Amino acid sequence: MDEDFHPALFTSHEAVEQAFYDAFERADLDALMACWSEDDDIVCVHPNGPRMVGPDAIRRGFAQMFNTGPIHLRPLALHVQQGLMVAVHSLVEQVLVAGPKGPATVSLFATNIYIKTPNGWRMSLHHASAVPDQGGPDAVYETARPSVLH
Numbered sequence: 001m002d003e004d005f006h007p008a009l010f011t012s013h014e015a016v017e018q019a020f021y022d023a024f025e026r027a028d029l030d031a032l033m034a035c036w037s038e039d040d041d042i043v044c045v046h047p048n049g050p051r052m053v054g055p056d057a058i059r060r061g062f063a064q065m066f067n068t069g070p071i072h073l074r075p076l077a078l079h080v081q082q083g084l085m086v087a088v089h090s091l092v093e094q095v096l097v098a099g100p101k102g103p104a105t106v107s108l109f110a111t112n113i114y115i116k117t118p119n120g121w122r123m124s125l126h127h128a129s130a131v132p133d134q135g136g137p138d139a140v141y142e143t144a145r146p147s148v149l150h
Helices: 013-026 029-033 055-066
Strands: 043-045 051-053 072-082 086-097 104-117 120-130
Touching: 013 029, 013 072, 013 086, 013 104, 013 120, 029 055, 043 055, 051 055, 086 120
Parallel strands: 043 120
Antiparallel strands: 043 051, 072 086, 086 104, 104 120
16 A cells, blocks of 8 residues: 555444445555554454455455456445444345346345554454345345344
């Protein structure tokens, strides 16, 4: 990253999330990394991918992902839990992917954790995983208590 680069001061976790998904859609690696905390213990897990810990590993992971071309992603169904210094966003990411029969939409569950730092709100964790049943956005809500402990 350019040593003269100064990331924006995000005044809310919502602003970080908007910036993250905007940067993701544009495949703008520097803007995307500016959303992350600079702590060595930040974590990212892409669907079916390894756990990446630290800014360097996360940067490499997104760089590899962006090398495949633009990724069209739309965040939906946001559920937020918030405290004074941390916010947890649980959402559904709809991703437009190329397939053998043409473009298809795949839904992913995602969890984004944001922390309030001296430099504003920053992302601390992003974890995405495949939705077991691709029944569309209405099929990704579960309101009943699970019968299995996790």
